[in-house]
Each structure stands twice: as structure tokens, then as C-alpha cells.
Amino acid sequence: MTKSSLAQQIAATLRRERTSRFLTQQALADLAGISQSALARIERGDRVPSIPLVERAFATLDLQLRVTVEQLDAHLDAQLDELAARPLADRLDDLPLDRVLERLGDLPHLLTGCTAALIQGVPVPVDGIDLAVRWRDSARFTAWLEAVYGQRWNERWGDYGGLRLEPEEPGEHRWRTRYGEIRAQMCDELPEAIEVKHRDRGYRVVPVGVLELTDPRTASLLQRWRSRAAG
The missing domain is CATH 1.10.260.40 (lambda repressor-like DNA-binding domains)
Incomplete structure (x- = not known):
């Protein structure tokens, strides 16, 4: 449904x-x-x-609802336009990306999803850090989540908490941490990666072309942005 x-x-x-x-x-x-x-x-x-x-x-919460109408997904189009008008450096500054990567240390990982697309210059909204992590590094990843006060997304509650942190446990691979939301793509081997540099720092990311084929959420936003840019 x-x-x-x-x-x-x-x-x-x-x-x-x-x-x-x-x-x-x-x-x-x-x-x-x-x-x-x-x-x-x-x-x-x-x-x-x-x-x-x-x-x-x-x-x-001392709030009230207001009802308005707008063109379908107009809020998303406005968000894409706002992001496209801002320098990439400013968009990256909105994310706790460097703090997350520094804390991950030598845990093998790649940036994927909308996070990887943003680093490659695509003005897509990013509401959390998207990581690719190998299943064999699951225990280390779980230890990292514990260290950053992670709470697992609980679909039944529609909230975080009440579930074990381990990726092996049933449920969406999505956690709230002291650095905001973390989403993980668990895989047997890390996907093909490229390195993109910003401000003397290199970021290992899944290429945009691969994301378009493997990540429906990111692919949909990429298509929407390209349609607007072409129009």
C-alpha cells in the first residue's frame, strides 16, 4: 500500500x-x-x-496546524533549487560529516546514497550520513554505534529505541546518534569507489553513475534535479 x-x-x-x-x-x-x-x-x-x-x-507543543496547497512536491523542488544556489562547501558545512569520519577511524566504509551524491556536486537534500559497511565488520560498526550513543530505528514504534543495535538484528539499518542520523548499506564487499577531494580532504564515495543504478531513493532525486536543471 x-x-x-x-x-x-x-x-x-x-x-x-x-x-x-x-x-x-x-x-x-x-x-x-x-x-x-x-x-x-x-x-x-x-x-x-x-x-x-x-x-x-x-x-x-504550543503549535497548531495550517493547511495550504501547492504544486505536487513543490517543497522538494524548492529545496533542490535552494541547494543548487549554495556553494558546495556551504552544503557540506551543514553536515557533521568530518566528525563522523574522524570517529569512524580505520573502520572500512564508503560514503553512499545522497551523502555521496552531494559530495560529487549534486544538490540533493541530505538528512543523515549514508555509509556502506561490510557485514564482516558488523561487530566493529556496532561498537562504534554504542560509542556514539546510537539508537536503532523502530518501525513498529515509528521512533528510535527499543531494538538491539546490531545490523544482524531485523529492522531498517538506520540509527540516531550524537552526530545525527546514520544509515548503513550492509554488503559483503564494499562497492566500487572513487575519491573526491574538498578542502584538502579526500572522501571515498560510490560514484553517481553507480548510485543511479543501485539506490532508488538517490536515483529519484538525481532524476528530479536533472529535469529541473534541463528545464
């Missing part, structure tokens, strides 16, 4: 506002007078929730 874009936007906004106030789902649910399971359903974004329920959750 295709998820509703509206439900996902409500889910992402509520989750962002709740976590920015350092509230757990249970804490916000108690304040709003609703059940934690109801709040979890809203934050999962599986379906459009009850509007009164959503309004109650936002009101507890």
Missing part, C-alpha cells in the same frame, strides 16, 4: 518537534491525554490520522 504524503509530512513534523523538546512518545502522549500507541501510529505515517487527535498533539 502506498503511504499518504500528507500522513508522512505530519509524522515527520510531529516527530521533529517532539524530539527537539527532548520528549519521548510516552511523555508527549501523557501530556496530550492520548495513548502512546495512538501517538506512535501518527508518527509512523502509515495513514492519515484523525485531525482532532493530531491537533491535540501539536497543541500540547
Whole structure:
């Protein structure tokens, strides 16, 4: 079943506002007078929730909903345009990339996904660091996640926590850490890589051409950006 874009936007906004106030789902649910399971359903974004329920959750955060209409995915187009107008160095400064890489040390890895595309000059939005990590380095990667206070994404809760960190455990390879969100592509061998240099630092990344063939999320954004650039 295709998820509703509206439900996902409500889910992402509520989750962002709740976590920015350092509230757990249970804490916000108690304040709003609703059940934690109801709040979890809203934050999962599986379906459009009850509007009164959503309004109650936002009101507890001293916020209210506003409804507007726009061209389909106009917010994404605006984001692509804004990123394209900014120097690459500024876009990289928005990410905790160097701190993550320094902390990873000699753990074998590559940058992949939207992170790799951004480093190669493509103005795509990046909301976390995308890594490729070998399965045989899983134990070291798990130790690293523990060191940076990682919490595993819990699809059932629509939130982080409540799951074991190890990539071998069932669930999406997505963690919240002290450096923001980390997403991992676990693989038997690291993909083909190239090195891209910025400010005297080299970044080993999966080439854009490979990403277009292997990463649907990144490929979709690349196609959208190219269509806008050509238009």
C-alpha cells in the first residue's frame, strides 16, 4: 500500500518537534491525554490520522496546524533549487560529516546514497550520513554505534529505541546518534569507489553513475534535479 504524503509530512513534523523538546512518545502522549500507541501510529505515517487527535498533539507543543496547497512536491523542488544556489562547501558545512569520519577511524566504509551524491556536486537534500559497511565488520560498526550513543530505528514504534543495535538484528539499518542520523548499506564487499577531494580532504564515495543504478531513493532525486536543471 502506498503511504499518504500528507500522513508522512505530519509524522515527520510531529516527530521533529517532539524530539527537539527532548520528549519521548510516552511523555508527549501523557501530556496530550492520548495513548502512546495512538501517538506512535501518527508518527509512523502509515495513514492519515484523525485531525482532532493530531491537533491535540501539536497543541500540547504550543503549535497548531495550517493547511495550504501547492504544486505536487513543490517543497522538494524548492529545496533542490535552494541547494543548487549554495556553494558546495556551504552544503557540506551543514553536515557533521568530518566528525563522523574522524570517529569512524580505520573502520572500512564508503560514503553512499545522497551523502555521496552531494559530495560529487549534486544538490540533493541530505538528512543523515549514508555509509556502506561490510557485514564482516558488523561487530566493529556496532561498537562504534554504542560509542556514539546510537539508537536503532523502530518501525513498529515509528521512533528510535527499543531494538538491539546490531545490523544482524531485523529492522531498517538506520540509527540516531550524537552526530545525527546514520544509515548503513550492509554488503559483503564494499562497492566500487572513487575519491573526491574538498578542502584538502579526500572522501571515498560510490560514484553517481553507480548510485543511479543501485539506490532508488538517490536515483529519484538525481532524476528530479536533472529535469529541473534541463528545464
